Amino acid sequence: MSLFFRKSISWDEQIKFTNSNLSNVGERAKERLNFLGIDQDTLQIVKESADFLAPFKDEMIDKFYERIQSVEGLHKIINEYSTIDRLRKTMGKYLDQFLEAEINKEYIMTRIRIGQVHSRINLTAENFISAHHLLLQVMTAVLIEKLYHKPARMMESIIAVQKLAAYDQQLIVEVYMEHTFKHFLFGVSDMLNEITDIDTTKQLIYSIEKQMDETHNVTAATDQMSASIQEVANYAIKVAEGTDDAVQSAEKSRLAVDETTTDILQVGKVYEEIVNGVTRLGQEIDHTQDIVQVIKGIADQTNLLALNASIEAARAGEHGQGFSVVASEVRKLSEHTKEQIVKINENMESLQRVSSEVIDEITKTSKLVEKSVTGAENTSQALVHIVEMMQGINEATSQIAAMSEEQTSTTVDIASRNSSIYDNSVQAREISHQTAKTLFDLSNKMDNYRKTFFEINVKLTSKDIVKVAKTDHLLWKWRVYNLILGVETIDLKEVTSHEMCRLGQWYYGDLPDHIKQKDAFKQLEIPHKEVHENAKLVVECHNRNDLYGVEMGFKQLEEASEKVITLLCELEDELEKDL
Known part of the structure; x- marks a missing residue:
């Protein structure tokens, strides 16, 4: 029977709950349809209502998006994710499918995709419901205008359209909420995955502990270096003092060498005089030998004369006895003289040899004295150079001592700063531990928040x-x-x-x-x-x-x-x- 001839039905009969006899949907969809009282009759009424609504489809879409674009937030979402032209086409397909009123898998999947898209573009459920109600208001207004003279038909059409729109809205919002919850769930999961991938905390703590160990080693090394530098400074001061004494001693030595050189030069002169004297002595020895030879000749003549006298005394007999005695004494004297002359010659020859040896030794000694003089002069010059070098060393050592003192001060400053670094490292380690704990506590809170999504019917x-x-x-x-x-x-x-x-x-x-x-x-x-x-x-x-x-x-x-x-x-x- 046509709806135009239906009898008037009260409002409570219009919203009675019936069991859906739709066989091409799942059990979950049937539960929602039964709850809203949607059955084949309801869908048939929507299909018949399409005769009034379809001619105004473009007008309904215009009014819908005119209102949508008046909201700044929704207008921004549209410009960011789509265009009005594309959305108008999508809305046209939705209305066509809605007015066809064929609830099947494709119908349900279309609503699911709408909910997923709205969730993805961050269109809130509040905005969607408001926009969907706006569309329903436009359809209701059209039905009222076209069927106001047929109240029963108008009531059936409006309620049927509202039931199916409520189903769409419930399904889309449920998918939206489920997809949004999943989005939040997996967003939290992704953040937790990234947190669990953080390995820098352990590395930071280990690095800080290593830095503390190294800082401790540096402090110990700095203390040792400071002690060594101080020891060097002390030695440098002692060396400077010793060098100063050495300079003075070297200066004295130089003066002594100069005096020694003068004395050696004087000795050289004395040796020259000795050489001259020994040379003259040799000459005198030579003259003496000449004289000894003369004496020897005289002795030989005397001995010859004594011999002749003895001969003549023998000839004289008794008269010559006295002369014979004299001649004998003269001969003895001559022999004795000859003996002494032999000894004198031997002594003179020995003296001559000794004199020659003395002259040779004196000559050698003279050369050594000359060499000593030259060495003494060179030594004096070397001592002058040594004094100058030691004075330079003394100045350098004094500078080293002063620099060592500065290094000691710097090392003490380094040790102080290193100690501050160690203290800061200790504090950084504590902060790192606290950061690790805070990060872990945060991950636990996020996980607890994540678990709440499992309590929702997702x-x-x-x-x-x-x-x-x-x-x-x-x-x-x-x-x-x-x-x-x-x-x-x-x-x-x-x-x-x-x-x-x-x-x-x-x-x-x-x-x-x-x-x-x-x-x-x-x-x-x-x-x-x-x-x-x-x-x-x-x-x-x-x-x-x-x-x-x-x-x-x-x-x-x-x-x-x-x-x-x-x-x-x-x-x-x-x-x-x-x-």
């Missing part, structure tokens, strides 16, 4: 669940990292089982077969198990203060964790392709 796809699992795993590794930093405590029982963590509960939970058949899913179990084994090792080493074991265990944990994350990303990509 439908997560398999890909979404993998993404959540990835963040859960990174947060779990983040706890171990902060255990090493000393800002977190972990009970050994928490890391013993790879099945009890959130990733393990998901992995060994009731999952669809199409997920379990993925290669990335199958490969995930072994590295995930290795993560927990190495985490257990880290906790054990940490409890017994085995720093090397902690570092090695965490390094192996990170390697296994990288494999887990890589496989989860591969699984996420594979599930994306399935959508």
Whole structure:
């Protein structure tokens, strides 16, 4: 029967709740349709109402966007993400589909995409609902204008259109809210993933501790250097004093050498006189030998005369006895003289040899004296040069002593500044620890905030669940990292089982077969198990203060964790392709 001939129906009958008999939608959609009282009759009324509404489609769209553009915030969103012309075409397709009133998978997916787009461009649910109500007001106004003389038909059409519009609005807003919640959820997850990827805190703390050690070493070295410099300064002062004494001694030595040189020159002159005297002595020896030869000749003549006298005395007989005695005495005297002359000759020859030797030695000594004089003169000049050099050394040593004093002062200043650096490093280390703790506390608060999204009735796809699992795993590794930093405590029982963590509960939970058949899913179990084994090792080493074991265990944990994350990303990509 045509609606034009329907009897008048009261308002409470118009909004009665019926069970939808739509067979081409899912159970979740049926629940919403039943709640709003939408059935095939409702959709039929909307289709019939299209006869009144379709001619005014362009006008409705014009009024809709005229109002939309009057809002500055909405106008800005349109210019940023789209154009009015494109949106008019989209709105035209929406109205055509709405007036066709065929609720099927394509109809529902169109509304889902609208909700997703509105969430992506940050169009708030409030603005969407207001804009959608504006569109509904325009359609209601048209129906009132066209059917005011047929109240029953008008009421049926308006209520049917409002029911279907309410369904659209509920579905779009639900998708919008769900997509927005997911956006916030994964935005928080991404921030948590980035936080868990921060490795600079540990490096900063270790670097500061290393800097503190180096600063301590520098302080010790500076103290030693300061003591050494002071010792050098003291030695320099002593050397300067000793050099000054040496200069004075060298000056005295130079004067003494000069006096010695004068004395040696005088000795040289004396030696020249001695040589001359010895030479004259040799000459006198030669003259004496000549005289001795004369005496020898006289002795020989005397001896000859004595011999002749003896002969003549013998001839004279008794008269010659007295003369014979004289002749005998003269001969004895002559023999004695000859003996003495022999001795004198021997002595003179010996004296001559000694004189020659003396002359030779004196000549040699004279040459040595001359050499000594020359050496003494050179020594005097060398001493003058030495005195000058030692005076220069004395001045340089004094400067070294003064510079050493300045270096000592500078070293003390360096030590003082280094001590300040050490104090600042200690403070920086404390700030770094506090920063690490603050960062960890912030990550915990963000994770708690993230968990609140799971309490909302948000439908997560398999890909979404993998993404959540990835963040859960990174947060779990983040706890171990902060255990090493000393800002977190972990009970050994928490890391013993790879099945009890959130990733393990998901992995060994009731999952669809199409997920379990993925290669990335199958490969995930072994590295995930290795993560927990190495985490257990880290906790054990940490409890017994085995720093090397902690570092090695965490390094192996990170390697296994990288494999887990890589496989989860591969699984996420594979599930994306399935959508």
